[in-house]
Structure formats: structure tokens, C-alpha cells
Amino acid sequence: MLYRDLVVWQKAMDLVVEIYRLCQSFPAAERYALVSQMQRAAVSIPSNIAEGHARKSTGAFVNHLSIAAGSLAELETQITLAERLGFCTGETSLTLLASTDEIGRMLSGLKTSLTNT
Template sequence: MERKKIETFEDLKVWQKGIDLVKQIYLRTKEGELSKDFGLRDQLRRATVSIPANIAEGFERYSRKEYLNFLNIAKGSAGEVRSLLRVALEVGYIDQPTYTQLSNQAMELSRMLSNQIQSINQSLK
């Protein structure tokens, strides 16, 4: 199978999956109890948007070291999303299946970012 050449950040699978998670979070936070908790809702949205935004910003930088820094920030945001989702579950704003689905998506992103970070680290040696 031939791999598509990566020319823009939009070509990155990890960025595409980040956008998918953003969409899911926005859909889940626009109704129900979570939509009324402005603090938690907004923090969850900001943390989620931060993932693809940092991937894009890092990709557009001129150095691989800078890109690496932004990937690390994106990975941190993926962890923040998982933590905030757990808060939403514990206070009853989302149900277990929703938590599991969204948390798994964030975990998959985290793994993909880890792989990319490791790959770049290897290439810098």
C-alpha cells in the first residue's frame, strides 16, 4: 500500500483524528447538564481544540525541535481532556458509554502523538 505524501498538517492522520474528537466534544457539550457548567464545558472544549491546533502550529514551524515541542503540548492536552471527561463522568454530566468512547479517542490520539514524538526523537539523534 502506497503512503500518501504528507504535505500539509491536514494530511496528518493524528490531526484528522484530533478534529474528529473536537467535533464529538462540541456535539456532546452543547446539550444536557454539561452545557450548563460553563467552566467545565469551556475548559474541555479548549483542551480538545488545543490538540489539533498545536499539531498544526508545530507542523508549520521551521524546525523539527519546535514541532516536537508542540506535539508534546498536544499530548499534554490529550491527557487534560481525559481528566476533564472523568470529572464530567463523576459528577453525572455524561454516562459511562460516552465517557469510554471519548476517553478512548483521546487515548488513541495520545498514543499516536507518542509514536510521532518517538519517531522525531530518533531522527534527531
């Protein structure tokens, strides 16, 4: 199985696209601040899933899934901050946070399945 076959990687990639689209509407002054941080955190999620899978070691994969989960929590914080600053609507924030919740559950489930084998 390739990492690209993992549904959690696919959903994380979709989330990256949504974050990039959202950030296009942010003020120019945020380009090197919140926009940059949100984009890096979002990209880190599927990137760490892919890197961990490619290492062909269960321990390394689990470690990278933990890093992805950390980036996911960072992104959730940034989405909430973007809403508080008025850069996105509550509806957009809720939609994105629903995606992060789902991805978080999937990461947790994958980590559990790998450590129980």
C-alpha cells in the first residue's frame, strides 16, 4: 500500500487545499505571519504521514503520525485565531474544524492499529 492510498493522507491533502484557499482572502499584512504559519502547519500533516510511511518502520511511522497530530492541533489553534480576528466566518471555521476533528480521529486510529499489531 502506498501512502497516497491512505484515506487520512487524502483528507489531509484536501484540508491543505482548503487552508490555502482560505488564506487567499486574508489581509496582505498577514502574508508572512498567520498565513505562513497556517500553510506550513497544514502542509506538515500529509507530509509527515507520507514521510513516516516511507520509512518502512512501524516506530518511525507512529512517530511521524504523532508529529502530524501536533501540526493538526497547531492548525486548529490558528483556524480559531483566524475566526477571532475576523479573517474567516464562524461557519468556515466550524467546517474546517470538523475536518481537523475527523483527521485527528483517523490519525489516532491509525496509530492505535500500528501499535497493537
